[in-house]
Amino acid sequence: MIKNGDTVDKKKFLLEKITKHADYAEMKKGYKISTPGFILQGKPRTDDNLINLNVARYGITCSKRIGNAVRRNRAKRRLRSLVANILPSSGLKGWDYVLIGKINSTENLPFHILKEDLTAALTKMYHRTDKEIEKY
Numbered sequence: 431m432i433k434n435g436d437t438v439d440k441k442k443f444l445l446e447k448i449t450k451h452a453d454y455a456e457m458k459k460g461y462k463i464s465t466p467g468f469i470l471q472g473k474p475r476t477d478d479n480l481i482n483l484n485v486a487r488y489g490i491t492c493s494k495r496i497g498n499a500v501r502r503n504r505a506k507r508r509l510r511s512l513v514a515n516i517l518p519s520s521g522l523k524g525w526d527y528v529l530i531g532k533i534n535s536t537e538n539l540p541f542h543i544l545k546e547d548l549t550a551a552l553t554k555m556y557h558r559t560d561k562e563i564e565k566y
Contacts, residue, residue: 436482444482445517448489448526457489458530461555465547467539469530474522474554483524488513493530505536512548520552 448454460473475481490509492502508531521527529548531537536544 444485444523445455445521446485446487448479448528449500451533452534453487453526454491454528460526461558462552463555466532467535467547468512468532468546470548470551470555471528471530473526475524475526479524480526486523487519487526488517489526490531491528492536494538495533495563496531497533499550501537502531505531508536509543511541512544516545516548516552521547523558527544 457471460471463470463472468478475483489514490506492509494502494503496502496505509531509542511526512529513527517527
């Protein structure tokens with residue numbers, strides 16, 4: 431499990447957890463990519479933030495629509511594992527990422543498919559032009 435300030439992988443890439451509701455709400459203004467297993471929101475942080483630009487931050491959310499607490503927690507565990515496996519190698523410093531679980535797919539899809547989807551979604555997010563970006 432990743433905790434605040436823990437180093438991950440050989441690159442010494444720092445991942446921190448997004449903890450404030452305002453930061454989650456700010457993600458609606460960023461990029462959004464939907465995959466079969468989850469929705470990925472990403473946004474580069476600006477210099478006016480007091481947060482270290484050499485750190486990537488992540489957040490995970492699963493609503494009650496996913497199911498009872500057992501199903502939501504399983505979905506969140508799978509998303510946390512995705513973050514730990516993929517973001518250190520494919521994420522960018524100075525970015526915030528939020529993964530949103532989807533009903534009946536986050537907890538049921540094979541894990542290797544979720545990993546491929548996250549890698550593809552990150553690549554797609556980084557290579558979009560301003561005209562193609564969905565802003566909310």
